[in-house]
Amino acid sequence: MAGPELFLDSSIRIWVVLPIVFITFLVGVIRHYVTQLLHSDKKVELEQVSDSQVLLRSRILRENGKYLPKQSKRDLEEGRLSLHSATPCHTLWMVLNWSQFHPTTGQQPKHSSKAFAMRKHYFNNAESGFFKKVKRKVIPKNPMTDTSMVTDMMKGNLTNVLPMILIGGWINWAFSGFVTTKVPFPLTLRFKPMLQRGIELLSLDASWVSSASWYFLNVFGLRSMYNLLLGHNNAADQSSIMQDHMTGAAMPVPPDPNKAFKSEWEALEIVNHHWALESVEEELICRDLNFGGMVSRELKTTMF
Amino acid sequence: MASVSELYDVTWEEMRDKLRKWRDENYRNSEQIVDVGEELLNEHASKLGDDIWIIYEQVMIAALDCSRDDLAVSCLQELKRQFPGSHRVKRLAGMRLEALERYEDATKLYDSILQDDPTNTAARKRKMAMLKAQGKSPEAIRDLNEYLEQFVGDQEAWHELSELYINEHDYAKAAFCLEELMMTNPHNHLYCEQYAEVKYTQGGLDNLELSRKYFAQALKLNNRNMRALFGFYMSASHIAASPKVSAKVKKDNVRYAAWAASQINRAYQSIIRKCDRL
Numbered sequence: 032m033a034g035p036e037l038f039l040d041s042s043i044r045i046w047v048v049l050p051i052v053f054i055t056f057l058v059g060v061i062r063h064y065v066t067q068l069l070h071s072d073k074k075v076e077l078e079q080v081s082d083s084q085v086l087l088r089s090r091i092l093r094e095n096g097k098y099l100p101k102q103s104k105r106d107l108e109e110g111r112l113s114l115h116s117a118t119p120c121h122t123l124w125m126v127l128n129w130s131q132f133h134p135t136t137g138q139q140p141k142h143s144s145k146a147f148a149m150r151k152h153y154f155n156n157a158e159s160g161f162f163k164k165v166k167r168k169v170i171p172k173n174p175m176t177d178t179s180m181v182t183d184m185m186k187g188n189l190t191n192v193l194p195m196i197l198i199g200g201w202i203n204w205a206f207s208g209f210v211t212t213k214v215p216f217p218l219t220l221r222f223k224p225m226l227q228r229g230i231e232l233l234s235l236d237a238s239w240v241s242s243a244s245w246y247f248l249n250v251f252g253l254r255s256m257y258n259l260l261l262g263h264n265n266a267a268d269q270s271s272i273m274q275d276h277m278t279g280a281a282m283p284v285p286p287d288p289n290k291a292f293k294s295e296w297e298a299l300e301i302v303n304h305h306w307a308l309e310s311v312e313e314e315l316i317c318r319d320l321n322f323g324g325m326v327s328r329e330l331k332t333t334m335f
Numbered sequence: 336m337a338s339v340s341e342l343y344d345v346t347w348e349e350m351r352d353k354l355r356k357w358r359d360e361n362y363r364n365s366e367q368i369v370d371v372g373e374e375l376l377n378e379h380a381s382k383l384g385d386d387i388w389i390i391y392e393q394v395m396i397a398a399l400d401c402s403r404d405d406l407a408v409s410c411l412q413e414l415k416r417q418f419p420g421s422h423r424v425k426r427l428a429g430m431r432l433e434a435l436e437r438y439e440d441a442t443k444l445y446d447s448i449l450q451d452d453p454t455n456t457a458a459r460k461r462k463m464a465m466l467k468a469q470g471k472s473p474e475a476i477r478d479l480n481e482y483l484e485q486f487v488g489d490q491e492a493w494h495e496l497s498e499l500y501i502n503e504h505d506y507a508k509a510a511f512c513l514e515e516l517m518m519t520n521p522h523n524h525l526y527c528e529q530y531a532e533v534k535y536t537q538g539g540l541d542n543l544e545l546s547r548k549y550f551a552q553a554l555k556l557n558n559r560n561m562r563a564l565f566g567f568y569m570s571a572s573h574i575a576a577s578p579k580v581s582a583k584v585k586k587d588n589v590r591y592a593a594w595a596a597s598q599i600n601r602a603y604q605s606i607i608r609k610c611d612r613l
């Protein structure tokens with residue numbers, strides 16, 4: 032789409048482009064401070080913290096369980112231990128005192144090196160496993176009636192969406208009727224009605240945009256400036272709010288712990304234990320140890 | 336008495352950075368912290384800006400270690416004035432009561448924090464530390480178990496529990512705690528080595544084999560771990576010397592022990608050579 036380059040009045044630059052940048056930036060900073068003022072501390076429930084840590088532990092068991100010993104071979108052979116006859120141990124304290132509850136032998140088994148099996152059993156056992164037994168009472172949070180969620184939503188809307196609409200509309204009204212700037216890449220004609228509000232020229236290149244689109248460009252582009260001035264986690268950063276909705280898996284507190292428990296149970300059921308230390312001695316012995324850096328030249332004895 | 340800055344010829348910025356380094360790397364050199372921190376707070380308080388509050392906290396804890404109650408009280412007062420009603424400051428006040436051995440008053444203070452905020456782990460840990468300080472190991476173990484039931488991911492707590500169990504000679508349970516730590520930190524050679532030592536102490540052929548494996552793993556993770564090398568040698572030779580093993584196992588373990596002995600010799604040779612050169 033060649034055509035002669037348009038020359039814009041330089042007063043557009045002084046009176047339109049720069050003011051829009053300043054306005055966007057200041058509004059963002061004000062939004063940040065207003066959010067901080069209205070921010071109410073979210074009180075975390077003990078149960079939520081506890082549940083999130085249990086889920087983390089189960090996940091770690093799945094990933095790193097191969098570094099733990101599975102079960103002592105001799106115990107298996109002599110039939111002293113069997114996963115299915117093991118007494119249900121439904122609290123961690125009882126798991127720690129496992130040996131006292133063994134049903135078949137009166138004495139304590141000498142070799143309690145059944146680390147992985149014991150932990151998997153603690154989580155997944157059909158009658159007493161943590162994931163099977165513990166059903167958290169989940170009160171489904173109705174967004175309409177639950178007061179805290181309603182106020183949170185209102186606050187979110189007020190501080191983020193409302194200013195954007197207001198200022199966008201005001202800019203559209205105040206700075207309408209002329210071309211503001213040109214985006215450096217070619218665009219198709221489809222973009223014209225979106226980006227060229229108020230400019231009714233059919234033949235104008237779609238790259239030339241109006242002030243409203245320059246405003247929106249600024250809203251997203253000034254994110255890194257906000258990071259520079261306000262540090263991370265600033266409330267002026269809108270894109271992170273949108274990202275929060277997407278990364279549900281990374282949230283520390285799942286809204287429905289029962290579902291999370293069920294999925295963890297399934298994941299743990301299918302995991303098998305392949306001991307990572309089967310042949311560790313052979314691997315170690317085949318080469319000499321590297322003692323580099325074991326002796327340092329000087330020992331620091333003074334404070335500074 | 337000459338001040339720190341005169342003795343070592345350092346500026347206040349270097350002293351402040353040194354304090355930050357000690358803070359970040361969790362040093363417990365309380366006397367040095369008191370010396371440097373006291374001078375920094377008395378002479379250069381206005382230049383520190385917002386850093387001053389965390390320095391107050393650091394110096395206060397170091398002062399408690401050195402029985403400097405005067406310094407501790409002054410730091411605490413400054414913090415109370417700046418952060419009234421803060422749980423963190425309350426915990427520091429409780430620590431001061433602990434240092435004066437007023438355990439009931441400290442317990443009351445920590446309980447009030449927990450009533451306000453049941454998820455506050457710092458107050459709970461202080462209560463358990465008090466039990467340990469008073470020598471009431473069984474109660475400390477019981478409380479720590481309950482704490483861990485709710486906060487399963489707290490690694491500091493697992494390590495503390497393993498230490499308590501080792502002191503009580505309950506090696507099976509100490510091994511469980513160390514397994515927990517190994518699971519969450521698979522690349523930390525120290526946990527592998529400690530686990531292997533506990534297994535070795537428990538004794539019995541299976542535990543010896545397990546300990547040999549974990550000593551080997553610790554060596555694999557860090558070639559310079561001499562303790563693990565010695566442990567590997569001892570467990571291998573113990574298994575080889577036991578009468579109940581098959582010939583193949585015996586041969587393997589003799590080989591492992593011989594290899595370990597040659598590596599130990601190599602290590603000492605390299606040290607002797609380095610010392611000769613110095």
